[in-house]
Amino acid sequence: MTDEINDSAKDSANPDPFLALISVIHSFITNKDRASASLGLDILAGRVSTLIAFNGDSEIAEDSPMDQSLETLCTDQIPNTVKEAVDHDLTQVGLDVSETVETIGEATIEHTAGRAFQHVITGHVELIDTLGYESAEERIRTEVMDTCKDLLKTGATSGLWESTAIGTRLLGWVAATSVMMRDREDGRNTRYGSLLVLCFPKLLNIAVKSHATIGDLSAREWLRVQMLDVHPVARLINSCYGSMAELTSAAIRYEMRTEQQIVDWGSVAHGWLEGLGRLEQSNLEEMQQLWFGTILYLEYLDAMSPDHVMDGFDPYVQYEVSKEVGQETVERIQDNSLDPLAAIQFIPGRVNPVEMPLTGRRMPIIPDAEKSFNEWLSNQIFFTEGRYAETIDSDDR
Known part of the structure; x- marks a missing residue:
């Protein structure tokens, strides 16, 4: 198959070897032959996994024939197979595609094929946004989110830091896009919330506990790590923060717009607190302050928003930071040297x-709030033992 891919790159008259198999699978779908389509997906997964095993990352260098072929397969042909299955009411085939992606993804991880792993995640993540909101498509979307979550955690554990960092940030971005596109009549899919509890905080934990030597950055640099020459573990930490913030923002805006809850806010609070706890175990004080400051801002939004928004988001009764970190974080927010709102x-x-x-x-979520964030912060203190509390009327929370 390697020779066929190289021949196809040299002469367009020679078709890419994956194209023929994908065409056959699509033909089975068109004829509503679910069993044959699923068998075809199994064969595809086996062939791609074998190809990766025999070539590894060295043969899948950026823009090489192998890289281009796998990119087309993973980001175009396989996602289109899901769309074909949906169009022909073959939900199970659409669900089977996630198994195919999982098999291929596990092969890329096993053989440390980072570029290929990136293509696998990128293509599968896009389905979260492009699928519709009918019940069958929601089932597939849920399976897609679970598959991406599991592959990213395995990729991080195996040290594929760069591709995992990219995939993590794309997952948060696309999931947030999907939430923003939903209307009230589209109903709910609570699986988005699982990313804020069981995915991004867990990936942060893996990154912080790695043996990588990474230095702390300024808060401003942490917000734009993707543009800096830093260790890929730092990119993953940034991706976890960015994805947590963007998806949380999308969930709040969805509730403000539709008056429907799309995540369990108690669980979301736990996810944010878990991330803070992991950062407390690191030497990344600037990122810890940025993360903690964002939790404070989320508390502020909870206090200022209507009762139905962020119902159950109560991190203040659970988290602890040192008095020094708490006070310095507030002071830096108030003197504009720390921007957890961005x-x-x-x-x-x-x-x-x-x-x-x-x-x-x-765009502020609550542009006409009765108090500014700084005014709200002025009514908060940090006790000696580090537990956060209010100094005034708790009804404002």
Whole structure:
């Protein structure tokens, strides 16, 4: 198959070897032959996995024939197979595609084929946004999110830091885009919330506990790590923060617009607190302050928003930071040297954050709030033991 791919790259008269198999699978789907289509997907997964095993990362260098063939397969042909299955009411085949992607993804991880792993995640993540909101498509979307989540955690554990960082940020961005596109009549899919609890905080934990030597950056640099020459583990940490913030922002805006809850806010609070706890175990004080400051801003939004928005988001009764970190974080927010609002205020789901981080238009979620964030912060204190509390009327929370 390697020779066929190289021949196809040299002469367009020679078709890419994956194209024929994909065409056969699509033909089975058109004829509503579910069993044959599923068998075809199994064969595809086996062939791609074998190809990766025999070539590894060295033969899948950027823009090589192998790289281009796998990119087309993973980001175009396989996602289109899901769309074909949906169009022909073969939901199970659409679900089977996630198994195919999982098999291929596991092969890329096993053989440390980072470029191929990136293509696998990029193509599969896009389905979260492009699928519709009928029940069958929601089932497939849920399976896609679960598959991406599991592959990213395995990729991080195996040390594919760069591609995992890219995939993590794309997952948060595309999931936020999908939430922003939903209308009230589209109903709910609570699986988005699982990314804020079981995905991004867990990936942050893996990154922080790695043996990589990474130095702390300024808060401003942490917000734009993708543009800096830093260790890929730092990119993954940034991706976890950016994805947590963007998806949380999208969920709040969805509730403000539709008056429907799309995530469990108690669980989301736990996800943010888990991330803070992991950062407390690191030497990344600037990122810890940025993360903590964002939690404070989310508390502020909870206090200022209507009762039905962020119902159950109560991190203040659970988290602890040192008195020094708490006070310094507040002081830096108030003197504008720390900006935890940015990642929440940029409209979610716009410009690709991997290519252009924090680019777009900032739009406050509650533009006419009765108190500014700084005014609200002025009514908070940090006790000696580090537990956060209010000094005044708790009804404002």
